[in-house]
Amino acid sequence: MGAGWGFPKGRGALERWLEAERGQLPLWLPIAFGGGITAWFVLDDARQWAGFLLAALGLALLGAILPGRAGRALLVAGLLLAAGCGSIWWRAQSVSAPVLARPEVVAFDADVVRVDALTARGLVRLVLAPVARADLPPKLRVNVEAGAVPAGMAAGARVTLRARLVPPPGPSVPGAYDFRRVAWFDGIGATGKALDGIRLRRAPARPGQDLRAALSAHIESRLPSSAGGIASALATGDEGAISEADSEAMRRAGLAHLLSVSGLHVTAVTGAAMLVVLRLLALSPWLALRVRLPLVAAAAGALAAIGYTWLTGGQVPTIRSCVAALLVLVALSLGREALTLRLVAAGAMVVLLLWPESLAGPSFQLSFTAVAAIVALHESPHMRRWFEAREEGLARRIARGAGSLLLTGILVELALMPIGLFHFHKGGVYGAVANIVAIPLTTFVVMPLEALALIADLVGAGAPFWWLTGKAMALLLWIAHAVADAPGSVAALPVMPAGAFAAMVAGGLWIGLWRTRVRMLGLVPLCIGALWAAITPGPDLLITGDGRHAALRMADGSFALLRDRAGDFTRQVLSENGGVEADALAALADSADARCSPDLCVVEVVRGGRHWRIAATRSAYPVAWRQLVAVCAASDVVVSERRLPRACHPRWLRLDRGNLTQTGGTAVSFADGSVRRVRNRGRHPWLDPPTVEPPFSAAKGDRR
Template sequence: MERWLERERDQLALWIPVMLGAGAAAWFVLPDPRAWSAALLTATGVAAIATAIGRGGRAGAALAIAAVLVAAGLALTWWRAERVAAPVLTRATIATVGGTVARVEALPARGLVRVTLDDVRWDPVPDPAPVRVRVNLDEAAVPHGLGVGARIAVRARMMPPAPPAVPGAYDFARVAWFDRLGATGRGFVAVTVAAPARDGDGIRATLTAHILRRLPGSEGGIAAALATGDTGAISDDDAEAMRRAGLAHLLSVSGLHITAAVGIVMALVMRLLALWPRLALTGRVPLFAGAAGAAAAIGYTWLTGAQVPTIRSCVAALMVLAALALGREAVTLRLVAVGALVVLLAWPEAVVSPSFQLSFAAVTAIVALHEIPHVRGWFAPRDEAWVAQWGRGLASLLLTGLVVEAALMPIAAFHFHKAGAYGAAANIVAIPLTTFVVMPAEAIALALDAVGLGAPAWWVAHLGLALLLWIARTVAAAPGAVAAIPGMPAGAFGLMAAGGLWVALWRTRWRLAGLIPVAIGAGWALATPPPDLIVTGDGRHLAWRGEDGTVAILRDRAGDYVRDTLAEGAGLDDEPALLSHSAGARCNRDLCWLERGTWRVLATRSAYFVPVAALVPLCRQADIVVSDRRLPRGCRARWVTLDRATLARTGGVAVTLAQRKAVSVRRSGDAHPWVRSSDRGGEKRVARGKRGLFGAEKRGRDRDDGRTGTSRDR
């Protein structure tokens, strides 16, 4: 081992951010302070033992440092979670909220403007009262003077940040906790501006609005995303087409965009400075151009909102420029490691975000591939015909795309339950089109707009963006473009991630040992059957897999978000069917009776009162009962009853019948802070539900829609 580590000594530093990230990830995986403390003690104990028995060798030192980094990552994440603690709303409420505008996000494609408020005042005051909230406003209702720094007030219906609706879904409550966001809602009356914004709409909003005036529709939305990071003007259909085609990375400002911005600025500055012979003869023109490029990278990062991929790319760009100035090799895995380390030290919670994982996995795969001597030799420039040069370049781009797709597929499958098939081919055209046509044309157009001469450049940018959207739509519509994958076990994902890092970061033949955990994790994921029954955390919606494999949902009028969430959880890349039209289900207005083999499932599907004398015998015949209401004591299924009281404790549930296995959103004893805050609200809701819920439902029978106020709110 000492001889192997000696050969790999240059690679050991690359594991610093990996170990730090492993500790941060452990804090999210482990459930409570006891487990976190035990992990800290274990890591420090391993470090002490390794130091004691290492005998001054490299192995003992490496193990000790790794254990200390794991402990540091866990402790840093724990400290960060406690430091950002802020009040969180525990139940839905209608109130007037007023505060200082911290952020304004225009969503023209949805006709909304999303406003984040700080120092919020409530009327009436809930307990607890969040100090930071986010409110969606109708675009037509946004008054003049609403910008960053303005003081506004609006009547809105506010909700606690939503936990995952079903296992494996997006956890907005966790994201909101680290953003100190205590409530979200929708304004429904005119906004009152107590004090307008001092600086108008801000540079970012002004630039976005200008681009959208010159390029309407999704073309303008993509152009705005490239310039400012705002994606709100891209229609839902076109955004979905970009995702299915593997081109969504073009909408998130990252390495490609920073590289293009730095390259354009450096090229212009070098050409201009070269016109000064005295300076050109000193050989310092590249240094001045590099300094201008660094300023462009920092300014572009600030302009686009300083998201994690952008910060990582900015740090990498600055290191590349510093390496070029020092005459060192610029693009290395150490550069990637430093970028990851900076992000993890500032935002350790980023380790569990798909944005962080996708961006660093892609860059690591690219750099690791081209550090392989054989690959570097195959694609190195050489004196040959232009046809061979172009062919070699295309082969390099295709191989890189395939490797990146392989690296990103487990991450996309784990977080989004989908994996693209044609992304590598689509990116061969889309990346050069964006880098060498769209972004330069847009930059020139913005510069020429200062003198009113930007129309020709906008025309070129429009053609390039129209072609980009055509590629996305064509690839997304191709047969087999996306493979839908049901929920992947976290253990399988962890094995594939660890194996992939092992392959990428080492150089000797021992790197191939990383393929073993990759294969085990992939086999585990593929062998995991899709759930047969998925129930949302409120009990109102469920998805049922019939004997023929068809997935159907309970309520005919479920919204698009619910349909998409249930379809993704079931591994379905299509619109789910309706249980009321399915052969294996018998449904009326109030109930659905589902049969599959020997399994029987009963589900309520309306807010109408069902007589207890009729409901209880059905419950006793069913193996599973699902309801969004509190059921009477006699209504208990033979295996599991998922009513409002149970779901308040478990959250959404996914059931695999063959294994008699039920996976819930909430784990028993989970003490993460965002879970504790939602548990307090759930306890209050369950306590209120004990007071005559069925009587309330009966009184609601005379309403036009047959719902109680509680059901309507939910």
């Protein structure tokens, strides 16, 4: 008989282990809270959510009954699991707002809530609040051609426009980005594009108050193209002027984090403010002797962090970094160690309490995983002994510092790889090497030069500093493109099961947060998850939710598109989820295995030791009834953007407009016969939201 709760020997061993790890137990508080949030996203409906809450409270009750530290751990874990599930459930209901029922063309008046210039795309993105229109969602997002935006456009203005609006789209295919969920928590009930010019009916109450937009425009006027876009992103968080080619190079090189205002940027601003204030105040002997200058410098750093967060738009990643910076400053003021895993856990807990939905997004996962990996590595006694400062020659100090940066970069890349592959289906391989140069270049060269240029512009002397900033930006972009274009620079994975991702996350947390030898048990789920992800076959056929576009894996592993004229966004989605590069997508009509007319394609592939025949319509024009029925009977899978005749009976799958409307985008693997669909039976609020729709005349865009 084994030892358990009823056997003192088993309880004693568990208690001794928890006692040895007592300093690490607080690190699991946000993990337990996040576990409750995760359960709400994974489970389907209110009945299952309520069941989870009862189970978590039952776990807490069990912990209250059991003695010792283990009982207290169960009690706290159960309460936090229930609190996490309850918080995201409440949050999802509290942001409830109606969504547009179907695509419409509408003319309406609206107040401007936010203005984002997408300079590289020639667009301006507006977040609008329709005025006196109960038949429209309370908040919309509309793209407008840059030339059609009137002068004086800013938050607080009132405009008149005519736009084609659509409900927030869900994922095109399984595993793709779910904008519908993100829009729900942002309160956006429709997106679209303005069809005509926008008329400004009322200027903002205080013209020129949008400091963020004005600063972005000023920076972009000093630096051309993507250099100005990156400089603007560093100062205000506005990435709209960065070209898609440069943005993609930054992502492939593992440098995309430099474009998103987060910990690196907030830390640089906070540290610079503290250094300047401390050095200036130290010039006064009277102040140096009578005032705690580090405390004053910390207060200045806190003000700088808060001001920078406000200037960059107050986005969740920036606020998250600001909270972490403030916690560091509090620790410094109290004489505590500044960077510890407890501090990281406290920051994560604050963010999850305020925005529990952020746990499901890659931004939260990437940023906190990176910081936790760095801190855990440098808290390790082995790392401290190896990389601690010591009396040695300059060359050895440089080599030791470079080794520390390289090891840290490799660890961070390994820690972030599962997250990147799960969300984006690809990850940079050489990011650790690129960041060794790019992070110091950005932190100690680009940002200080840009700050000096902006300050010098106050007296009209910024040109030399802008020239130097441009050269530094050119070097940064050269690094990005050189790394991105290197052979094997990107690891691609078409699909990662959620279970495999969860196993790797659990294993990584177990290894990183415990300190005794038991942490090595985390290698078991970590390796199982990695192996599971590696052996999971990618999809052989991807079909978008409207049935218009399909991508088929060919014998050589490449993908071929049903329609030659698929847009860039569609090509990107299909390539990412297929695990190939977008420029590697060929036309199905050019394949030797396909027989295509302008209206219909039939292709045969061999998978799993058998032949599969796939038929797909390519246009909205009808195919002769008898011919179509005969093709259906001879095919295993039939795909169409329209409803197929009732007499169409393929041997396995019929994916026409009627079926795809119910299931959404579909991924098919012939080898194991699996079919994954976007739409499940869940009752999350964004899947079945309250809807509104304008009357017929307004829907046609008629002005009242």
